[in-house]
Structures are given as C-alpha cells and as structure tokens.
Amino acid sequence: MEESEFYDTIIVGSGPAAYTAALFLKDRKVLMLLGSLSLEIGPGGQLTTTTTVDNYPGFPKGTTGPEMMKTAKKQANDLGIEQINETVIGIKSKDNLFIVQTKKLSKLARTVVIATGASAKKLVVPGSDTYWNKGISACAVCDGFFFRDKVCAVIGGGDTALEETLYLSKICKKVLLVHRRREFRARADNVEKARKIENVEFITPYHLEKCVGDNEKLNSIILVNNETGEKETIEVDGLFFAIGHVPNTSFLKGESTDFINIRENGYVKTHHGVKCSRNGVFACGDVQDFEFRQAVTAAASGCEAALEVAEFLRNENA
Numbered sequence: 001m002e003e004s005e006f007y008d009t010i011i012v013g014s015g016p017a018a019y020t021a022a023l024f025l026k027d028r029k030v031l032m033l034l035g036s037l038s039l040e041i042g043p044g045g046q047l048t049t050t051t052t053v054d055n056y057p058g059f060p061k062g063t064t065g066p067e068m069m070k071t072a073k074k075q076a077n078d079l080g081i082e083q084i085n086e087t088v089i090g091i092k093s094k095d096n097l098f099i100v101q102t103k104k105l106s107k108l109a110r111t112v113v114i115a116t117g118a119s120a121k122k123l124v125v126p127g128s129d130t131y132w133n134k135g136i137s138a139c140a141v142c143d144g145f146f147f148r149d150k151v152c153a154v155i156g157g158g159d160t161a162l163e164e165t166l167y168l169s170k171i172c173k174k175v176l177l178v179h180r181r182r183e184f185r186a187r188a189d190n191v192e193k194a195r196k197i198e199n200v201e202f203i204t205p206y207h208l209e210k211c212v213g214d215n216e217k218l219n220s221i222i223l224v225n226n227e228t229g230e231k232e233t234i235e236v237d238g239l240f241f242a243i244g245h246v247p248n249t250s251f252l253k254g255e256s257t258d259f260i261n262i263r264e265n266g267y268v269k270t271h272h273g274v275k276c277s278r279n280g281v282f283a284c285g286d287v288q289d290f291e292f293r294q295a296v297t298a299a300a301s302g303c304e305a306a307l308e309v310a311e312f313l314r315n316e317n318a
Contacts, residue, residue, distance in 0.1 A: 017286070052166075056295055151176070
C-alpha cells in the first residue's frame with residue numbers, strides 16, 4: 001500500500017450525499033473514493049437503480065437516477081476534485097489523522113466523510129440463492145431488459161416496489177406485484193398509477209414461500225395467502241426483490257469495529273445531524289438515514305457534512 005501526503009478530507013462514497021459534500025468542499029484538498037460496497041451496484045450508488053426522479057428541484061420534467069449521477073460526476077471532474085474508483089476496506093486513526101485503506105491504497109486525511117449509502121435487501125427463501133442472477137434480481141433498471149416481453153413478479157409494498165413495477169410494465173408482457181399486506185406504504189399516486197396499467201396485476205395479501213426452477217433458471221414461484229394459508233404456484237420468468245435496504249457499513253467491521261458507533265440496525269449512529277462518535281468523522285446520506293432515504297435528503301445531509309468538515313478544519317487550525 002502507498003501512503004501519500006494527507007488530504008483535508010476523504011469522502012467515501014459516490015451517491016448524491018458524497019458528491020454534494022465534495023462540491024461544498026471544492027476549495028479544500030479532497031479525495032473521493034468511489035468504489036461500491038455493493039455487489040449489485042456500481043459507483044453512483046442506489047440512485048443509479050432508480051428509473052424516474054420526479055421530486056428533485058431543478059428538473060421540472062423529471063430525470064433519471066443514472067443521469068443525475070453522471071452529471072454530478074462530471075461536475076466534480078470539471079472542478080478538479082480528485083476521484084479514485086477504489087473500494088474502502090477499513091479506516092483507522094493515527095496521530096490525529098485518519099488512514100483510509102483500500103486493497104491497493106492507503107490514504108491519510110484530517111477528516112473523513114462516510115457516504116456509502118445502502119443496498120437492496122435480498123429475501124431468503126428456498127431457491128432464492130439458487131436462482132439469484134438466474135431469474136432473480138433486486139434491480140429492475142439493471143436487469144429488466146433480460147425480461148422484455150416476459151412475465152415478472154415484484155415483491156414489496158414500498159416506493160421501490162412501485163417504481164420497479166412501473167418500470168417493468170413498459171418492458172414486460174406482464175408484471176405481478178406481490179405484497180404481504182393489502183395496504184401499501186408507497187406513495188398513493190404511484191399505487192393508483194400502477195393499478196391503471198393493463199399489464200400490472202396486484203397480488204395481495206401474499207408472501208413468497210419458494211422459488212422454483214430447473215437449476216439453470218427460475219420458472220415459477222410459490223406464494224402463500226397470509227389470510228387463508230392457501231398456496232398458489234405462478235409461472236414467471238423473472239423475480240425482483242424490492243423489500244428495503246441494508247446500510248453499506250461492512251468496512252466498519254472487523255478491525256474497524258470500534259472506529260465509530262453503529263446502531264443495532266447497522267446504520268451509522270450520528271448526533272447533532274451528521275457527527276459521528278469520533279471527532280473528525282461525519283456520516284451523511286442513506287448510510288445513516290433509515291427513515292427518509294431520498295436523493296434530496298441525502299444531498300442535504302451531504303451539504304451539512306461538508307459544512308461541519310469546514311468548521312472542524314477551521315477550529316483545528318485556530
């Protein structure tokens with residue numbers, strides 16, 4: 001590993017929180033480590049799996065997650081912000097500095113901003129591991145094109161599930177939206193929009209019991225009615241999990257376990273907004289926000305983290 005002169009701050013992440021923090025710290029010596037901590041999602045974070053973003057200021061006709069992150073990356077590049085596509089494996093403290101480690105590099109910084117986001121959860125039932133990436137996915141934007149003119153099911157009842165359903169309805173022959181309750185947590189307008197689409201069918205209140213296939217690919221799912229216990233086998237070509245997220249904090253385990261406080265649910269514990277339990281370390285975006293998880297709230301917390309970093313550095317130099 002190679003250690004160089006230290007940075008004012010190292011930002012770990014590549015989503016809206018990370019890029020917002022970087023833009024607000026553009027006059028400082030900043031390094032962004034963009035490597036993804038998710039096997040399914042590359043640099044750009046969870047937003048790169050979002051088809052339509054219609055609630056972010058400045059986009060009256062809406063935009064897409066991938067386009068937003070492409071623009072953010074270019075903006076950072078144009079400002080001369082250093083970006084390296086390396087995945088962080090650990091953080092340590094040393095002589096009032098922080099050592100941020102990847103498999104190839106070891107970088108020093110006066111402060112660290114953790115903005116690694118969260119990744120989609122996988123539903124664990126018989127057959128789900130066997131047919132993962134063989135018909136089962138957690139990202140319609142990434143894998144939906146494999147199922148053009150085919151039948152797919154989406155599991156979930158929140159905003160992500162409805163977004164996946166709406167996206168797939170434009171590609172697939174039929175989309176089955178399976179939810180364990182009759183009521184949905186998702187935005188009411190998206191639920192109503194999906195109900196009006198001819199090739200979308202709501203299946204409630206059912207849960208997924210088993211994934212079935214021929215060992216090469218998924219071909220059906222077994223659902224159970226939560227009120228009657230009745231089982232139903234449905235032939236599908238694809239299955240998408242949209243059941244929530246887990247924070248990308250694996251690099252804070254192992255030797256880095258005691259580096260900062262982590263909540264029982266795995267999210268980074270912050271106080272006074274974005275401050276972590278260790279001075280000089282800040283967390284923003286979905287890695288510490290398990291309530292709102294929106295692009296605009298992630299960006300706002302990235303701004304907050306940057307302002308806290310700037311104040312910390314000023315006080316350190318005073």
